Amino acid sequence: MDEERMNPFGPAPEFTLPSAAGGAVSLPDLAGSYVVLHFFPRTGTPAWAEDVRAFQALLPEFTSLEARVVGIAPDSLSTLARFAANGGLTLLSDPDCAVARAYRAVTPEGRVQRATFLVDRAGSMRWAWWRGKVAGHAEEVLATLRALQAADEAVNPLIHSRRAYRALSGEPVAREALQRLVEAAHLAPSCFNNQPWRFVIAQGETLDRVKGALSGGNYWAKRAPAILALASHRDLDCKLSDGRDYFLFGCGMATGLLMIQATQMGLVAHPIAGYDPHAVKEALGIPEEYVLITLIVIGKRGEASTLSDKHRAIELGPRERKPLSAVVAWNKFGDLYQTEGI
Amino acid sequence: MDEERMNPFGPAPEFTLPSAAGGAVSLPDLAGSYVVLHFFPRTGTPAWAEDVRAFQALLPEFTSLEARVVGIAPDSLSTLARFAANGGLTLLSDPDCAVARAYRAVTPEGRVQRATFLVDRAGSMRWAWWRGKVAGHAEEVLATLRALQAADEAVNPLIHSRRAYRALSGEPVAREALQRLVEAAHLAPSCFNNQPWRFVIAQGETLDRVKGALSGGNYWAKRAPAILALASHRDLDCKLSDGRDYFLFGCGMATGLLMIQATQMGLVAHPIAGYDPHAVKEALGIPEEYVLITLIVIGKRGEASTLSDKHRAIELGPRERKPLSAVVAWNKFGDLYQTEGI
Numbered sequence: 162m163d164e165e166r167m168n169p170f171g172p173a174p175e176f177t178l179p180s181a182a183g184g185a186v187s188l189p190d191l192a193g194s195y196v197v198l199h200f201f202p203r204t205g206t207p208a209w210a211e212d213v214r215a216f217q218a219l220l221p222e223f224t225s226l227e228a229r230v231v232g233i234a235p236d237s238l239s240t241l242a243r244f245a246a247n248g249g250l251t252l253l254s255d256p257d258c259a260v261a262r263a264y265r266a267v268t269p270e271g272r273v274q275r276a277t278f279l280v281d282r283a284g285s286m287r288w289a290w291w292r293g294k295v296a297g298h299a300e301e302v303l304a305t306l307r308a309l310q311a312a313d314e315a316v317n318p319l320i321h322s323r324r325a326y327r328a329l330s331g332e333p334v335a336r337e338a339l340q341r342l343v344e345a346a347h348l349a350p351s352c353f354n355n356q357p358w359r360f361v362i363a364q365g366e367t368l369d370r371v372k373g374a375l376s377g378g379n380y381w382a383k384r385a386p387a388i389l390a391l392a393s394h395r396d397l398d399c400k401l402s403d404g405r406d407y408f409l410f411g412c413g414m415a416t417g418l419l420m421i422q423a424t425q426m427g428l429v430a431h432p433i434a435g436y437d438p439h440a441v442k443e444a445l446g447i448p449e450e451y452v453l454i455t456l457i458v459i460g461k462r463g464e465a466s467t468l469s470d471k472h473r474a475i476e477l478g479p480r481e482r483k484p485l486s487a488v489v490a491w492n493k494f495g496d497l498y499q500t501e502g503i
Numbered sequence: 504m505d506e507e508r509m510n511p512f513g514p515a516p517e518f519t520l521p522s523a524a525g526g527a528v529s530l531p532d533l534a535g536s537y538v539v540l541h542f543f544p545r546t547g548t549p550a551w552a553e554d555v556r557a558f559q560a561l562l563p564e565f566t567s568l569e570a571r572v573v574g575i576a577p578d579s580l581s582t583l584a585r586f587a588a589n590g591g592l593t594l595l596s597d598p599d600c601a602v603a604r605a606y607r608a609v610t611p612e613g614r615v616q617r618a619t620f621l622v623d624r625a626g627s628m629r630w631a632w633w634r635g636k637v638a639g640h641a642e643e644v645l646a647t648l649r650a651l652q653a654a655d656e657a658v659n660p661l662i663h664s665r666r667a668y669r670a671l672s673g674e675p676v677a678r679e680a681l682q683r684l685v686e687a688a689h690l691a692p693s694c695f696n697n698q699p700w701r702f703v704i705a706q707g708e709t710l711d712r713v714k715g716a717l718s719g720g721n722y723w724a725k726r727a728p729a730i731l732a733l734a735s736h737r738d739l740d741c742k743l744s745d746g747r748d749y750f751l752f753g754c755g756m757a758t759g760l761l762m763i764q765a766t767q768m769g770l771v772a773h774p775i776a777g778y779d780p781h782a783v784k785e786a787l788g789i790p791e792e793y794v795l796i797t798l799i800v801i802g803k804r805g806e807a808s809t810l811s812d813k814h815r816a817i818e819l820g821p822r823e824r825k826p827l828s829a830v831v832a833w834n835k836f837g838d839l840y841q842t843e844g845i
Contacts, residue, residue, distance in 0.1 A: 166646075168650040168653060168654060169630075169647075169650060170629070170650055170651050170653075170654035170655075171650075171653075171654050171657075172660060172663070192664070192804065193769045193803060193804040194769070227769065281660075281767075282766075282767070282768070282769035283660050283661050283663075283664040283665075283766050283767065283769075284660070284664050285660035285661075285664070287512070288511075288630075304508075305511075308510040308511060308512055308513075309512050311510060311512075311513075312510060312512035312513050313512075313767050313768060313769075314680070314683065314768060315513075315683075316683065316686055316687050316690070316764065317661070317687060317760075317763055317764050317767050318514060318623075318625050318626070318627035319625050319627075319659070319763075320687050320690050320760050320763060320764060321514070321625075321690065322534070322625040322626050322627070323625075323690070325692045338656070340827070340831070341656065341657075341658065343827065343830070343831040344658055344827060345658050345659060345662050347824055347825075347827060347830055347831075348658070348662050348663065348665070348822075348824070349759060350667045350762075350773075350774060352776050354823060356824065356825050356829075356830060358830055359830055359831075359832075359836070359839045359840070360830060360831040360832070361831075361832050361833075361834065361835070361836050361839075362831065362832070362833050362834070363834060364833070364834065365834070367834040367835075392836075394841070397841075399776060401776055402780065403780040403781065403794065403795065404794040405776065405780065405794060405795070405796060406751070407751075407776065407796075409748070409749075409751045409752040409755065410751040410752070410754055410755040410758070410796050410797070411755060412752055412755060413751065413752040413753060413754060413755015413756040413757075413758070413759065414755040414756070414758050414759040414762070414774075415755075415759070416752075416755070416756050416759065417691060417755065417756040417757070417758065417759015417760050417762075417763075418659075418662050418759050418763070420692075420756075420759075421659055421661075421662060421759075421760070421763055422658065422659050422662060424624075424625050425623075425624070425625065425655050425659050426624070426655060426656060427535045427536070427569065427624035427625075427655075431692075432692060432756075434694050434741060434743055434747065434749065438744065438745040438747065439745065445834065445835065445836055446835045446836040446837060447836045448836065448841075452745065452746040452747060453745065453747070454747055454749075454752050455752070461535060462534065462535040480690075481696060482689055482690070482698065483689075483698050485682070485685065485686060485689060487698075488685070488689055488698060488700055488701055488702060489682070489685040489689075489701075489702040489703075489704065490701075490702070490703050490704070491703075491704050491706070492703065492704070492705060492706065492707070492709040492787065493703070493709075493787065493788045494701070494703050494734075494787055494788040494789045494790065495788060497701045497703075498701070499736070499739075499790075
């Protein structure tokens with residue numbers, strides 16, 4: 162991959178272009194579908210025409226995988242319309258190559274260079290092909306899409322691999338990375354968009370004071386280069402009938418997103434409850450009337466040898482969960498697990 | 504991509520192999536680092552040797568990106584050790600090709616076929632190369648890793664693209680997909696691993712009864728093919744000092760993961776609070792003493808034209824959030840946003 166190439170893991174640049182079938186097509190309107198974006202120099206060249214026709218021939222299979230195949234060329238709308246007449250392929254006209262340029266699918270001389278991008282249902286690029294053989298290209302894109310769809314139907318790999326690890330290396334974590342974690346958390350939804358979460362990031366001497374307030378069982382968190390305190394107040398969010406106070410639920414959603422972001426960044430983000438809340442509030446200046454619902458211990462993974470025997474066994478052992486049937490039912494609560502005495 | 508190839512978006516199969524540097528290397532032990540897995544037939548062939556030496560030459564750059572480069576070949580440990588002596592590259596011996604076979608990096612005749620896999624910090628494959636030119640290969644892997652790392656430092660694309668969309672198509676969602684959403688939610692952590700979340704998935708006639716209990720503002724949710732009720736009870740989770748009841752916080756973390764899973768699957772998962780909790784509890788048989796904290800409306804995205812003017816404007820408008828400085832502070836709570844009167 163040359164330096165000049167598009168980052169094939171990044172967001173797909175948005176665009177709106179006129180379609181040979183009439184009207185315009187915007188990338189954001191296709192969200193929820195997979196999108197194959199195929200940039201090609203011109204329908205008039207036999208090799209490129211063959212390439213586009215190969216996508217046309219496979220269109221029913223792409224459609225059955227909930228994918229839209231979109232060809233983009235600098236040709237005029239009328240040229241593209243003649244070409245697409247029987248095929249049903251979406252062809253968009255990009256006469257000044259502005260979109261091709263946004264995808265870096267142009268030569269230094271400004272001519273379109275053949276490239277294909279596979280965009281997922283969330284609008285993110287997942288695979289790219291630059292130049293390469295025309296023969297078999299559409300088939301390879303289809304096979305890659307099939308693999309992607311199969312992977313996307315499985316449990317998200319970040320959700321799957323996240324664990325409440327305790328062994329930390331003690332390495333520092335950049336301020337920017339800590340801020341990115343909160344940015345991700347802040348994208349959570351909340352009741353009436355109240356955004357009830359308040360984070361205080363403890364580092365340096367303040368962090369030492371927070372560590373002094375940890376319970377004995379959280380000795381491992383003393384190796385953390387940062388701890389995020391998450392506090393809120395009941396009045397910061399909806400208070401609805403039948404016990405539905407939303408502030409802690411909202412903080413939970415934000416923490417869920419934060420943990421996923423941390424896992425992507427190769428960080429542990431372990432929410433704990435074992436600390437003296439008054440001492441931590443005092444150290445961080447959090448108003449006493451707030452609920453300090455969790456401290457989120459941040460760090461890079463380290464050696465399990467730093468842990469107690471009990472914690473080492475948990476760290477290296479399998480994940481423990483109740484069977485799914487204890488927490489989910491269809492249409493009737495029925496036999497869902499209840500603690501004794503409720 | 505042939506049908507016989509490894510799914511390059513799936514989890515990287517685990518393995519443990521002896522290293523030419525002594526000891527053994529397990530893939531799970533490398534979690535938290537990027538891993539380049541390079542399968543090659545033999546160090547003795549000039550072309551493959553050149554390939555491996557190219558990785559060796561770039562080792563400092565891979566290391567600076569927090570990546571481990573691991574070469575795997577059927578050669579004996581002593582052959583690999585002689586080859587690796589000056590380079591510092593991790594070379595693993597896979598004499599019966601069992602690991603190569605797990606990665607489908609073998610010919611039908613059982614010989615190793617050159618292939619390289621880029622594994623992310625969570626253990627998921629993100630890119631793969633099969634055969635292809637030796638010249639420039641290591642450089643291309645490095646450039647791809649650099650692009651991946653840059654993307655992983657940004658906000659996760661599923662977190663970024665998730666929105667509380669209201670426009671639903673009305674298309675059905677498979678039972679298996681609904682179950683997958685709850686599976687993802689059930690991987691959330693919780694206080695003392697109490698797993699306080701209880702989901703009831705409403706479909707069919709029961710769904711109609713739930714829809715009858717929605718507030719007027721949630722008219723749009725009547726197009727949903729399924730609604731997940733999430734209920735819990737204070738006694739299902741830790742109740743700690745200073746107002747720290749964890750059950751709703753835990754339900755929030757689970758909902759955070761569920762929304763990410765839904766976004767990956769091209770689904771809307773929109774938690775709402777506007778419903779008559781008693782009527783929904785009755786429809787679903789949820790014990791009256793439980794808190795029915797949210798209904799999560801599930802569906803595929805549809806046309807914004809089905810929405811009220813107000814909701815259409817929200818659906819198509821920018822996302823609204825307080826500035827980050829209103830919800831996060833360094834070391835001191837200080838000026839964080841508080842609602843009036845607290």
